[in-house]
Structure formats: C-alpha cells, structure tokens
Amino acid sequence: MEENAKWVEDLGDGVHKVRTCVWSPPGDHPVGCGIIVTVKDNKVINVEGDPTHPITQGRLCPRCIAMDEALYHPDRILHPMKRDRADRGKDAWEQISWDEALDLIESKVRHFWEVAGPESILTFTGTGREITMYSAAYCHAIFGSPNYCMVLSGGSCYGPRCTIANFQLGAGYPELDYAAYFPDRYEDPRWELPQYILVWGKNPVYSNPDGFFGHALIDLMKMGSKLIVVDPQLTWIAAHAEYHLQLRPGTDAALAMAMCNVIIEEDLYDHEFVEKWVYGFDEFAACVAEWSPERAAEVCWVDADVLREAARAFATHSPSSALWGLSIDTETNGVQAGHTFLAICALTGYMDVPGGITLARPSSFTGKWRYETVNSVPDEVRAKRIKDQQGRYSCWDAAGPGPLPDVTLDWLEMDEPPTDFKMSYWFGTNPLACMSVQPMRWEKALDKLEFNVVQDVFMNPSIMRLCDLVLPLSMSVEHAGIVMPHFGRNTHFLGAMNKAVEPLDSKSDVEIMLELGRRLRPELWPWETPEQFFTDQLHTAYDWGFKELQDDVVFQQPFEYRKYETGALRADGKPGFDTPTGLIELKASVYSVFGEKPLPYFKEPELSPYSDAISDEVKEEFPLVLTTGGRHISMFHSEHRQIPSMRALNPWPLITIHPETAAAHGIAEGDWVAIENPLGRCIQKACIRPVVDPRVVHAQHAWWYPEQSGEAPNLFGLYKSNINSLIPHESVGVTGYGAPYKNIICKIYKVDSLDAFEA
Ligand SMILES: Nc1nc2c(c(=O)[nH]1)N[C@H]1C(S)=C(S)[C@@H](COP(=O)(O)OP(=O)(O)OC[C@H]3O[C@@H](n4cnc5c(=O)[nH]c(N)nc54)[C@H](O)[C@@H]3O)O[C@H]1N2
Ligand SMILES: Nc1nc2c(c(=O)[nH]1)N[C@H]1C(S)=C(S)[C@@H](COP(=O)(O)OP(=O)(O)OC[C@H]3O[C@@H](n4cnc5c(=O)[nH]c(N)nc54)[C@H](O)[C@@H]3O)O[C@H]1N2
Numbered sequence: 001m002e003e004n005a006k007w008v009e010d011l012g013d014g015v016h017k018v019r020t021c022v023w024s025p026p027g028d029h030p031v032g033c034g035i036i037v038t039v040k041d042n043k044v045i046n047v048e049g050d051p052t053h054p055i056t057q058g059r060l061c062p063r064c065i066a067m068d069e070a071l072y073h074p075d076r077i078l079h080p081m082k083r084d085r086a087d088r089g090k091d092a093w094e095q096i097s098w099d100e101a102l103d104l105i106e107s108k109v110r111h112f113w114e115v116a117g118p119e120s121i122l123t124f125t126g127t128g129r130e131i132t133m134y135s136a137a138y139c140h141a142i143f144g145s146p147n148y149c150m151v152l153s154g155g156s157c158y159g160p161r162c163t164i165a166n167f168q169l170g171a172g173y174p175e176l177d178y179a180a181y182f183p184d185r186y187e188d189p190r191w192e193l194p195q196y197i198l199v200w201g202k203n204p205v206y207s208n209p210d211g212f213f214g215h216a217l218i219d220l221m222k223m224g225s226k227l228i229v230v231d232p233q234l235t236w237i238a239a240h241a242e243y244h245l246q247l248r249p250g251t252d253a254a255l256a257m258a259m260c261n262v263i264i265e266e267d268l269y270d271h272e273f274v275e276k277w278v279y280g281f282d283e284f285a286a287c288v289a290e291w292s293p294e295r296a297a298e299v300c301w302v303d304a305d306v307l308r309e310a311a312r313a314f315a316t317h318s319p320s321s322a323l324w325g326l327s328i329d330t331e332t333n334g335v336q337a338g339h340t341f342l343a344i345c346a347l348t349g350y351m352d353v354p355g356g357i358t359l360a361r362p363s364s365f366t367g368k369w370r371y372e373t374v375n376s377v378p379d380e381v382r383a384k385r386i387k388d389q390q391g392r393y394s395c396w397d398a399a400g401p402g403p404l405p406d407v408t409l410d411w412l413e414m415d416e417p418p419t420d421f422k423m424s425y426w427f428g429t430n431p432l433a434c435m436s437v438q439p440m441r442w443e444k445a446l447d448k449l450e451f452n453v454v455q456d457v458f459m460n461p462s463i464m465r466l467c468d469l470v471l472p473l474s475m476s477v478e479h480a481g482i483v484m485p486h487f488g489r490n491t492h493f494l495g496a497m498n499k500a501v502e503p504l505d506s507k508s509d510v511e512i513m514l515e516l517g518r519r520l521r522p523e524l525w526p527w528e529t530p531e532q533f534f535t536d537q538l539h540t541a542y543d544w545g546f547k548e549l550q551d552d553v554v555f556q557q558p559f560e561y562r563k564y565e566t567g568a569l570r571a572d573g574k575p576g577f578d579t580p581t582g583l584i585e586l587k588a589s590v591y592s593v594f595g596e597k598p599l600p601y602f603k604e605p606e607l608s609p610y611s612d613a614i615s616d617e618v619k620e621e622f623p624l625v626l627t628t629g630g631r632h633i634s635m636f637h638s639e640h641r642q643i644p645s646m647r648a649l650n651p652w653p654l655i656t657i658h659p660e661t662a663a664a665h666g667i668a669e670g671d672w673v674a675i676e677n678p679l680g681r682c683i684q685k686a687c688i689r690p691v692v693d694p695r696v697v698h699a700q701h702a703w704w705y706p707e708q709s710g711e712a713p714n715l716f717g718l719y720k721s722n723i724n725s726l727i728p729h730e731s732v733g734v735t736g737y738g739a740p741y742k743n744i745i746c747k748i749y750k751v752d753s754l755d756a757f758e759a
C-alpha cells in the first residue's frame, strides 16, 4: 500500500481508508464497483460503497460487504503447495516456497517443450475474472502454446453474443444506455430515458457482477422506463414488467423471429434507418414471414396477442433499449437467437442513439493486446492448435482465441491424440464443479496429464482431484490492477484497483505472470513491476499511465452517439459498420463461409421433449424441461460456498418446481429431489413456487460442499448436486458456438437425503 497517495486517507492511529475499484478474487466479472476499504494494522475492518464512484454511487452487493470473511477465512490457501501425482485426490499437500514453486514450473515447462513441444501445454481459463485479461498472454507469450483452452461447452458465455455482434454489427458489444459514459450520468443533456427496455434472458438484478449493473436498470425503472421481459421464470424484474413473455426454454430464436415478423408486417420498423444502414432486409423479411405469432405461440408457449403487443410497444416507443443475457449463449440455436435479437434492435433503429443501445468505439482502450500475444507463437506451432479433425466448427476456429472446448475434450480422450499432451495450467476456473458439461469425462481426461498447476484462493474439488501444484493468489484489495467493465468491448470506464492491504505469502495473477514470463521468455517480458506493465498498456491508448489512474480511481472513456454516421465504428474511418457490407447484416454474409445459414432459423433443442432426435420412450420417461444456472446474489458461480454469511442466504442447491408438478410427484417444500436424464443424475432441494411453467424446472449450478470431506471419492460432494452431469457434450451449433446449458429434458423424484446420490 502506497503512503501519502491521493487515494489513501490517513485517519491516524494505524487506521486509513483506501478508495478503490473491485474486481477479483473473490468473484466477479469486471465491474469495478467503487469501494472504500477501512484498514487497521494491515487488516481490512470495513468495506463500504464509494458514493463518489460515477457508476455505482455507493451501492454494493452482499458479497462485497462480506469481503473480510473471504480475506480472513481459515480455508484460504496461504502458501504454495505441491503433491505427488500419485497422491491426486488425497489431502497430501506439502508447503513449499515461491522459489521452489516457480523453479518447478520452469523446469517442467522446459522439459515438456523439449520432449513434446509447447503445444503439449494447455492453459484453462474461466469466466471474466482479472486473469481473463492475462490468461491468453500466459498461454501464448509464456508457455508458447496455441492451446488456450476452456472447458465451457460451445464457449457458451459471451462467445456467441460477442461473435454475432462482430459478424453482424461489426461494432463492439451492444449495451443498454444507462448514461454510463457521462460524468453527470442521467443529468447529461445528450442522454434520453429509454421508454421500454427489452430484457432478454438476463436477470441483472442478480447477475449484477456481469458488468452490467442491476442498480442501473432499477434507476431507469424508477425514472419511468417500462420493461418487456423474456424469461421462463417469473423473476423480480418479470413481475415488474409490462409484458412478461414466459417462453419455453431454448425457443428464443422462434420468439424473436415472430417479434420481427410483427414489426415488419405491421410496418412499425424505422424505414430511414433500415434503408441507410441495414443489409439483407428483404430476405430477412421473407424469412421471418414464416413465423406468425400463432406459430411461435405453439412452439414457445407464449400468448400470441401478448407477443404482438410487446413487439408493438417496443417498436413504437422511441427510444427504447434492450439487454441480452446468457440464455442467448446457452442454446445450440444461440447464434440464431442472437442474430434475431440484434435484428429487433436494428429494425427499430435503436442502435447507438440516446436511450437506445450503445456501441463501443474500436479506438478506446480494449485490452486487445491479450489476444495479439498469439503472434508470439511461431506459425508452425500455431498450426498445432487443437481443432476438429472432420473440419467442423471452422467459424469457431476463425473467430475464437483458442480451441473449441468440446473438441479439446475429444482430443484429450483419444488414446493417441495428435499432440502428446503433458501439462495444464488453470486460472480462474473450477472446471469439474462449474464450467464443464459431462464433468466426469473431463475428470478422467485431465487426469491423464502429467502435471496440473493452478493459482487460486481456496481449495476446491477440481484442484483436490487433479492438481499437483497450487499457487496462492492475493485477493482484489491485496494487489494493484486495472479493471475494465464489459471486457473491453463496450468499456465505459477504467477503474484502478488500488492495493489496500499487503498480502501475506500470496501473489496476484499479474505478479506471477511477470515472474514466469521473465524466467521462460525474457525477451517478451521486460517489465519489473506490475505498475510499469500497466502504464505501458495504458500508453497504447492514452498519454497517461497507471499512477494517474490510481489517483483518479475512475476514468470515464469519451463517447459519442450515432458513430456509424461519423466513421468512428470502422477501422478505415468511413461511415457505416465494420462488416463486409458496411451495414448491419440481417443477412449475415460471413456465415455461409462457415457452413452456417445466413438467415436465422429455429432448431428444436436436441434433448427436448419435442425433439425428433430422441425416441418417444425417452420423451415419456423424461418429460420436463430443465433450465439451469439462474444467478443468485450471494454467490459467484462455485465461489462463496464457504463464506458463512453468503451461504446463509442460499444454504443448499435449489430446484424450483411449480406447485402442481411438485404435488403430482409427491414432493414438498425442502424435500431432497433427484433430477435425472439419460446422461446423469444429481440431487437438489425442492423450492416450490408458481414462478415456472408446470412443465419446466430450474436448477442451480456449481454446487459443492466445502464443509464435507475433500478427499476422493467424495471430493467435497462434487457430483452430488452437479447439474452439469445432465448436460450433453458437443451438442453445439454449426459454428461451434452455443450449448444447451439451459434447455434439456429431465425427470424428478423425491429421495431421502443428499446422500442418496450414486454416480
Ligand atoms: N451473483 C452472480 N452474478 C453473476 C454470476 C454468478 O455466478 N453469480 N455469473 C456471471 C456470469 S459468468 C454470467 S455469464 C452472467 C449471466 O447472467 P445473466 O445473463 O443474467 O444470465 P442468468 O442469470 O444465467 O439467467 C438469466 C435469466 O435467464 C432465464 N432463462 C433461463 N433459460 C432461458 C431461456 O431458454 N431463454 C430465456 N430467454 N431466458 C432463460 C433465467 O430464468 C434467468 O432469470 O452472470 C454473471 N453474474
Ligand atoms: N448448468 C450451468 N452451468 C454453468 C452455467 C449455467 O448457467 N448453467 N454458467 C456457465 C458460465 S456462463 C460460466 S462463465 C462458467 C463459470 O465457470 P468458472 O469460471 O470455472 O467459475 P468457478 O467455478 O467459480 O471457478 C472460478 C475459480 O477461479 C477462482 N478465482 C476467482 N477470482 C480469480 C482471479 O482473479 N484469478 C484467478 N486465477 N482465479 C480466480 C475462484 O476461486 C474459483 O475457484 O460456468 C458455466 N456453468
């Protein structure tokens, strides 16, 4: 912690307050919420919201308020630890020094380079924690490997949405306009209040740490914005909506096409915008003409008149805005659902207008360098990146920064894969408990590797089962960093993570990166300190460095509306969008290159009770539609399960069941319920609410039990409540993007206890 810095207030008596923006660990996506940390004798004694932060204005979630419980939790990993490969699954860790740990990594990497090539080293990354900014650099510029991996089937978190936005909009990720770019926010004269907000498969009140702020939505609601919510659950926001389209999970593409149909057929679209800025209107109109509201009503279980009225309300109240959530990504048909969602926003002309949807400027600070580190991998090594041997998923291979997770598993499962894989390095992921589908397959596959390394803050089931070396990480308030909301794709501000307390024997992802970089490829890693490194990164866009950002704590990026008119969206500076046609592509010209149809279509989820891909017997045995993973405020994925006050808010995994369905199955509130389909089984607790259709259930994801025995085979109860055991591998879209995490068949039945689980 720096003394006398602008962001530190000394209160005397060994007490000071630090202004900072938070990222991870623990949690979250890059939100950079403003906090004030009170420190006494190098110990955090209070965390409160920073009222001067322009976006969060003092508001916090419970997880931030409980930060001291995480920081000083007795289970925190405090030192580097290693274990023999033969002891995987056993609590047989030996404490070692940082030098020993880094020496071990260096010697193993050099050995594997020699005997099997850099491609034999895989890195596995999780969702947007701070390490996401650096994990590609570790893979490419330290290990020299092209195999920058994830275990998330179909890259089903932002992969589909970002790729669709790139291909069809050629402009950074579209985001609801909540005046985030302006210092005086809603008072700024350029800004307008959205009349309607279409919230599609997103629940930002709970998924706040996504980088889009739930409290911003509530601000807009208070000011008069009305909601149209597309969600199979009656959530809090759905209950406050003018229109709740309570669709069958996985049918989003059909519903969106019917909404476009209404907007076009009733001539409610913005003719001027469409004529000037949209490509493929006629073909798109012909395509959606096949989707009458009545046809969609049958497929999606949504009332045709309500669908019509919602489409009319959205199109006739200008400006209106929209938000798309994870549900777009977690569908085999997700690319088509996202395509049509963007079409709704384009037809209505709400792109980059005040109170509409903001688009990012390619020239702002985006952290793009992290993917560019792939250029440090020689071509002949890059050619060895894992890819589908039958030539499928060429879209993924062209657009994705690393191999398709599903194909990675296929290669790891081969007896003689094209690469002799040796080592994996994980950061920010708990692969078996959260990200992967068919986690038992991943368990076996990753166990084949000779050396698995992780850097994390707590022990978890994946580490206990598979890792040989653990590096202890410092938490967000224990190190310096830069946080950029929306992953650099529509980054309204940069925040300084200012160090509030000195860590004990732990280091940050950036500190470890610089040390390993200097050891393994010194020519690429000239920086002595994280601060020098951050300043050089900032200099790619600005003439000021990290010290200035630390002093100001928050820097709001410049912004202007209607950038397609000024040329600010295109690399060549010409007006329009950065797509092959220069226009928003309702008919996507690049998809045909990748074997995908250029116009949207609806494909029934493969494992649905209405699918042709499964037999009538299977449909009869597993008649319910299961959706999973709706967020809870107290937890970030598999994290926070050991934090007492957070666990108290959600002590057990919950399956939400309609009262009629529960009664028909003899299930009462709080009963243990088995959830099963042909792929697997797990157990959760009944939460009986009329918020889902009687034919739908919703199950929480990422559950494990830190209080249980960690040794194999129990592994903190890894498989007891693991809903991902029921989700298929490689049920991805033609492009490789999108997998059915939120729409599969199942049956439910009452069991006596959590221990009724058998794998
Ligand atoms: N507290 C907390 N916040 C988080 C996370 C966390 O673990 N905890 N995780 C973060 C991550 S990585 C992500 S990607 C985001 C995700 O956050 P969101 O994008 O908000 O997505 P979810 O919360 O998964 O689901 C949102 C809504 O989609 C609905 N839904 C389910 N199936 C379907 C469907 O088929 N179609 C439609 N239209 N809706 C459906 C659910 O009922 C739910 O209300 O949250 C981030 N924020
Ligand atoms: N059924 C179902 N499954 C899902 C989903 C769903 O909706 N339904 N959602 C999916 C989605 S969208 C996602 S993104 C994945 C998320 O999956 P993951 O990203 O794998 O999330 P976690 O399991 O929480 O693992 C994160 C680990 O990183 C550690 N960590 C936290 N911060 C940092 C940091 O700054 N640096 C490092 N090195 N480590 C850190 C945590 O302690 C934790 O052990 O889960 C997916 N799984």
Ligand code: SF4
Residues within 6 Å of the ligand: 022, 023, 027, 028, 031, 032, 033, 059, 060, 061, 062, 063, 064, 208, 209, 210
């Ligand atoms: S979103 Fe994350 S960083 Fe922001 S207040 Fe909530 S827990 Fe804290």
Ligand SMILES: [Mo]
Residues within 6 Å of the ligand: 127, 156, 157, 158, 326
């Ligand atoms: Mo995610």
